[in-house]
Amino acid sequence: MKKKFADIQTNQDWEQYFELIYEHYHASLCVFAKSFVNDIDEAEEIVQNVILKLWEQKESLCEIISLKSYLYRAVRNTCLNYIKHQKIVLQYKDAAWIKLKEIESDFINPYQNTELEEHINNAIAELPERCREVFELSRFDGLKNKEISAKLSISIKAVEANITRALSSLRKKIEAYKHSEQNM
Amino acid sequence: MNITELISKYLQKTSTVEENIVLMEWVINSEENTKEFASICRYWYASGRKQEEKKFNSHTAFAKFKKIISNENQQTKKIHVLASYWKQISAVAAVVILFASSFLLFNKNITSHTIANTNTNQAVLEVVLPDSSMVFLHQNAQISYPSKFNSKSRDIHVQGHVFCDVQTNQNQPFLVTTPTITIQVLGTKFDVKESKNTASVIVAEGSVKVTSNATQAHVILNENERADISVDEDIVATINSDINFLSWKTGILTFNRTPLLTVFSDIERQYNCSIIVSDKDIYSEILTGTYQNHELEEILEVIAAAFPNLSYTQVNNTISFQNKTQ
Numbered sequence: 001m002k003k004k005f006a007d008i009q010t011n012q013d014w015e016q017y018f019e020l021i022y023e024h025y026h027a028s029l030c031v032f033a034k035s036f037v038n039d040i041d042e043a044e045e046i047v048q049n050v051i052l053k054l055w056e057q058k059e060s061l062c063e064i065i066s067l068k069s070y071l072y073r074a075v076r077n078t079c080l081n082y083i084k085h086q087k088i089v090l091q092y093k094d095a096a097w098i099k100l101k102e103i104e105s106d107f108i109n110p111y112q113n114t115e116l117e118e119h120i121n122n123a124i125a126e127l128p129e130r131c132r133e134v135f136e137l138s139r140f141d142g143l144k145n146k147e148i149s150a151k152l153s154i155s156i157k158a159v160e161a162n163i164t165r166a167l168s169s170l171r172k173k174i175e176a177y178k179h180s181e182q183n184m
Numbered sequence: 185m186n187i188t189e190l191i192s193k194y195l196q197k198t199s200t201v202e203e204n205i206v207l208m209e210w211v212i213n214s215e216e217n218t219k220e221f222a223s224i225c226r227y228w229y230a231s232g233r234k235q236e237e238k239k240f241n242s243h244t245a246f247a248k249f250k251k252i253i254s255n256e257n258q259q260t261k262k263i264h265v266l267a268s269y270w271k272q273i274s275a276v277a278a279v280v281i282l283f284a285s286s287f288l289l290f291n292k293n294i295t296s297h298t299i300a301n302t303n304t305n306q307a308v309l310e311v312v313l314p315d316s317s318m319v320f321l322h323q324n325a326q327i328s329y330p331s332k333f334n335s336k337s338r339d340i341h342v343q344g345h346v347f348c349d350v351q352t353n354q355n356q357p358f359l360v361t362t363p364t365i366t367i368q369v370l371g372t373k374f375d376v377k378e379s380k381n382t383a384s385v386i387v388a389e390g391s392v393k394v395t396s397n398a399t400q401a402h403v404i405l406n407e408n409e410r411a412d413i414s415v416d417e418d419i420v421a422t423i424n425s426d427i428n429f430l431s432w433k434t435g436i437l438t439f440n441r442t443p444l445l446t447v448f449s450d451i452e453r454q455y456n457c458s459i460i461v462s463d464k465d466i467y468s469e470i471l472t473g474t475y476q477n478h479e480l481e482e483i484l485e486v487i488a489a490a491f492p493n494l495s496y497t498q499v500n501n502t503i504s505f506q507n508k509t510q
Contacts, residue, residue, distance in 0.1 A: 026245055040239055044240060
C-alpha cells in the first residue's frame, strides 16, 4: 500500500492519491474521532476538515514521513481542541475528562490490529449470555445505557454492571493470551 | 466503586465530573495504572471498530471532498461554496463555524450572505456569530444571521428557545428579532423562549430592551428580570424566580430550599417527562441540592433517598410519587 501511495505521489495525480486516503483511512479515522466527540456527524466533519487541510498543503506532502500517523495525529489534535473549546462554552466536559482523553489517545495505537481484534471477538463470544448481549448492544449497536435498559427490561445499574463485568473479563482473557504468547 | 467500573463509565461517556477526577488521579498515580487504563480503553475501541466503521460512508465523503476541491480550483467564492456545503449538514459543529469565520478573514471583500441553521439534535447547538457573540440553540430552535454584520447594527433572527451571549460593542447595537418580539442589547447574556405568539426573555447579565412586534409596547429588563409576552398584552418586567432557567444549556439543576412542586416542574422540563403525586401534600416538601448532568433515574433515586416517607414508580415517561404506607 505504501508503494501505491508513493507511485501516485511521483506522478502527482493528487485526486487519485486522496481517493486512496478515503478508501484506506477515512472510516477508521472517523471511528477514532468519534471516541472523542459524541456525534457521528461531528466526527465525520472533523475528519473531512483534516483531509481538506491536507489537500491545501498537498505540495508539501513529501515532507510527511508517515501519512498514517500524520492523519491520526491531526485528527486527535483537532478533536482535543474542539473538546476544549466546547468545555469553555458548554461546561459539560471537565478538565479531568480531557486529561484522560489525552492520556488515552497518546497510548492507544489506533491502527488496525486484526490479531488482537480476533482475540477480542473470541473473548466476547465467551461472555455469559446477558453480559455479552449488553456489551454488544452498547459497543456494536451504539445504544445508550438507558436504551439498553428499556430494551432488555433491566435497570440501568444492571446495564452498567454488565459492561464493567464484560470489560474486566475481556482484560483478563487478553492479558492471559498475551502472556502465553510471550512464553512461547 | 472499583476502577474497571470507573473506566467503563468513562468509556461510555456517562461518568460524572467527580468520577473523572478520581479516575484521573488513579491513572496518573503510577505507570502501571496508566497502562492498565490504556489497555482497557484499547479493548473497548477495538471490539466495536468494524461495526463502527460501517456507520461511515467513505464514498460519499470522497464525493463531497471532490466537489469542494473542484469548486476551490475555480478560485471564486470559496466561502459561498463551503457555506452551502455546510448547510446541507443538519448539525453544524462549532469547529466548522470557526473554520468558516477564519476564511472570512482571508476573504474580506466577499459580500455578506445569510447563514441559516436549525438545531435538529437533542444536544444544544452552539453558533458563533461573525462578531464572536454566541448563540446556543435548544432543540428545534432556528437562527439566521448575515455572514458579515453591517457596520451600524448586528441583526439576527431567531425562533424557538435560545440563549445569547453577546459581545459588548456600544457602536454596533445587537438586535434579535423573533416573530413576536424584538430585543435590543448592548452586551449581555439572556435567554429567549419563543413559541406561537408568546415569548419570554430572561436576562442573566446586563440589560436588554424588549419590544413587542405587534403593539410596539416595550420594557427594559435588567439582570435577573424576565418578561413574558403574548401578542396582545402589555409587557411587564418581573423578577425571575426560575433559578433553573438555563438548565437546558448547562445541564445543572439547583434547588435551594425549593418545594417539590417546583422541583418536579423543573425536572419535567429538563427530562421531558411527567411527574404526578398521589397526595398534594408531597408538593410542599423542601429540597436543597445541585445536580449536574445526571440521568433522570439518578435524580429520582436521590429524591427518594432524601425523603424516606416517599417512594416512586416509573412507567415510561411518567413518574408517580406516593407516600409510603405505614
